Amino acid sequence: MSATWNGTASYIASPDLRRIVNASIALQKPLLIRGEPGTGKTLLAQSISEGLGMPLLTWHVKSTTKAREGLYVYDAVQRLYDSRFQDKDVSDIRQYIHFGPLGQAFRAPERVVLLIDEVDKADVEFPNDLLHELDAMNFTVTETGDLVEATKRPIVIISSNNEKELPDAFLRRVLFHYIEFPDEALMTEIVAVHYPQLDRELFASAMAVFYETRRAEGLRKRPSTSELVDWIAALLAAGIGPDGVKGEDGIPFVGTLVKRERDLAIVRDLHKPRRRW
Amino acid sequence: MTAPTGSTQSTPRLPFGRIFFGLRQAGVRVSPTEWMTLMEALASGAIEPDLNSFHAIGRSILIKHEAHFDTWDQVFTAVFGEGEMPVNITDELLDWLETPLERPRLTGEELAALEQLDLEELRKRFLERLEEQKERHDGGNRWIGTGGTSPFGHSGVHPGGIRVGGEGGGKTAAQVAAMRRFRDYRNDRVLDTRNLAVALRKLRRLNRVEGEPELDIEMTIDKTGKNAGELELAFQPPRKNQARVLLMMDVGGSMTPFSRLVETLFSAASSLNHWKKFENYFFHNCVYSRLFKSMTSGEVDSTAELLLDRPRDTFLIIIGDASMAPSELLSANGAIDWFERSETSGLVWLHRLRAHFSRCVWLNPMPREHWRGYTLEVIESLFPMFPLSIEGLEEAVEYLVKKGSPDPIPELDPRMLRV
Numbered sequence: 001m002s003a004t005w006n007g008t009a010s011y012i013a014s015p016d017l018r019r020i021v022n023a024s025i026a027l028q029k030p031l032l033i034r035g036e037p038g039t040g041k042t043l044l045a046q047s048i049s050e051g052l053g054m055p056l057l058t059w060h061v062k063s064t065t066k067a068r069e070g071l072y073v074y075d076a077v078q079r080l081y082d083s084r085f086q087d088k089d090v091s092d093i094r095q096y097i098h099f100g101p102l103g104q105a106f107r108a109p110e111r112v113v114l115l116i117d118e119v120d121k122a123d124v125e126f127p128n129d130l131l132h133e134l135d136a137m138n139f140t141v142t143e144t145g146d147l148v149e150a151t152k153r154p155i156v157i158i159s160s161n162n163e164k165e166l167p168d169a170f171l172r173r174v175l176f177h178y179i180e181f182p183d184e185a186l187m188t189e190i191v192a193v194h195y196p197q198l199d200r201e202l203f204a205s206a207m208a209v210f211y212e213t214r215r216a217e218g219l220r221k222r223p224s225t226s227e228l229v230d231w232i233a234a235l236l237a238a239g240i241g242p243d244g245v246k247g248e249d250g251i252p253f254v255g256t257l258v259k260r261e262r263d264l265a266i267v268r269d270l271h272k273p274r275r276r277w
Numbered sequence: 278m279t280a281p282t283g284s285t286q287s288t289p290r291l292p293f294g295r296i297f298f299g300l301r302q303a304g305v306r307v308s309p310t311e312w313m314t315l316m317e318a319l320a321s322g323a324i325e326p327d328l329n330s331f332h333a334i335g336r337s338i339l340i341k342h343e344a345h346f347d348t349w350d351q352v353f354t355a356v357f358g359e360g361e362m363p364v365n366i367t368d369e370l371l372d373w374l375e376t377p378l379e380r381p382r383l384t385g386e387e388l389a390a391l392e393q394l395d396l397e398e399l400r401k402r403f404l405e406r407l408e409e410q411k412e413r414h415d416g417g418n419r420w421i422g423t424g425g426t427s428p429f430g431h432s433g434v435h436p437g438g439i440r441v442g443g444e445g446g447g448k449t450a451a452q453v454a455a456m457r458r459f460r461d462y463r464n465d466r467v468l469d470t471r472n473l474a475v476a477l478r479k480l481r482r483l484n485r486v487e488g489e490p491e492l493d494i495e496m497t498i499d500k501t502g503k504n505a506g507e508l509e510l511a512f513q514p515p516r517k518n519q520a521r522v523l524l525m526m527d528v529g530g531s532m533t534p535f536s537r538l539v540e541t542l543f544s545a546a547s548s549l550n551h552w553k554k555f556e557n558y559f560f561h562n563c564v565y566s567r568l569f570k571s572m573t574s575g576e577v578d579s580t581a582e583l584l585l586d587r588p589r590d591t592f593l594i595i596i597g598d599a600s601m602a603p604s605e606l607l608s609a610n611g612a613i614d615w616f617e618r619s620e621t622s623g624l625v626w627l628h629r630l631r632a633h634f635s636r637c638v639w640l641n642p643m644p645r646e647h648w649r650g651y652t653l654e655v656i657e658s659l660f661p662m663f664p665l666s667i668e669g670l671e672e673a674v675e676y677l678v679k680k681g682s683p684d685p686i687p688e689l690d691p692r693m694l695r696v
Binding site: 019020 | 306311333494537
């Protein structure tokens, strides 16, 4: 396996993550990625596809998604419909088979990167239903008896938000990496990608407020990288200087950092002077 | 590289086995499948010959939850702590490949999985790799070293056998592991609203009920066929969570240190919006004839009415430290509150709750090792008690939704009560 991924200009990966991605490619095992929202789980697959020059197929999993839909969907209702009006040859069942992302990845002539995004959103049994297909990289279309087999095993990246526990049998077959929330050093690099010209003082005080807010206890949704980036954009647009980041009236544009009403109250309290008895 | 130092010699098992069994002893259920993947990674060179690489990739193969990362770091430190490298990996891998079935504590299922793996094939590849290395004499970019040569003769490796410098900012894997950065992700630690909500989501009872109907394709085809090809659609009601949850929380004085924790669980439960019905009540030290609907307004509901009204299959979750003066639990008029005058003792009320609700648990915010005291023991004999932590809550939920008939209700010994 000659392909080696080293991150890309727009995606900064830790050495551990690089090692693990390359090991999962070499071992031909799916890579399960978990982490707080906003730590770049989805972007990782994009970066691997860019870095290795392979097309990216994405399967966005929803609460109603069934494992089979990733392979193919047999549109029985359409066929029934067509048979009623007899304007098509309904005996050719293949025209009613629509391949899902997994089916497309297997059928692709070249090696692709397949992202199964937010696998934990679906039913608890969903990952188990995919075990065989991910192991053997083939499946049979029951309606036609056709075997769909991957000629080039796709690189499979699976992201999870930990909404549901994943089954053990599934976990045994994958490699796992937890993306930690970026520390200040890494965050500095990430922000630099977005705002190369950012004033250092403004950045330093923004970071201080950001991490202080993140540390606040009881937040339902702690601000993540994307919120920080948005917030800095708002600060820049309003022309706020380093001193204005934590002014008398609290944090400007605090709504870009925390979105929930209860969280807002917590953050406002946090920056008020402490009451003494 | 010289012979292994004292600590390696004194333990019969070589480092890799110690990692495997160290993890399993620490409660991380590493399966043989995962272990064989690790062996394959070592044999195929997917893991580079340095501890940083082993630390990262080994973890990704063996550990599947960030809650266990800390255990991995600890076991890793225990095994490679002094920066010692396994000197004779070859022997150990071969040893393991030859006699994997002698290892204890594998379930039947795991053994079956192990037998299906092609050990011979793995062994062959491993030996080939070894052979290749002997010929090339580079001795450095593979894990496997042979007797007398340095196992990791990479330039820039210090005598301890760990690569220093380079990527990772100069910290060796052992040092990184020793920092235990993932301590905060441990399962046994109490976690935030979201994690509690995740655990609570498993509390459900799915049934098909009224609601926006879903297209039933099987039935549609069937009906259309019977209808001579004239399309006829069939629908069925969707599956909905029918679970009812009743939460009772102790807000008594000894519970004050845990108020944030209880509040977190409460907000997780109330934000979930996932059950058919969710109700919560408060009490002070023990449940008596009345339960408070809110902590401030003093609005109350009668416990007896609750016992009449609420369906028996409602999930009852009581949160409390179960610690109080024995009289509060056992005596008539035992309540600590002046206004609470109940001829019936707290224990009898608790027993009535236990007898009415077929599925109930008691969550105790104190860690299990602090569970002692008379009243706690009495209550624990009545209610299945779990610690109020992520793992405890998961256990409790698992207990609540478990199939089969509920546990028998313990008898109340009237001699315990003080009239």
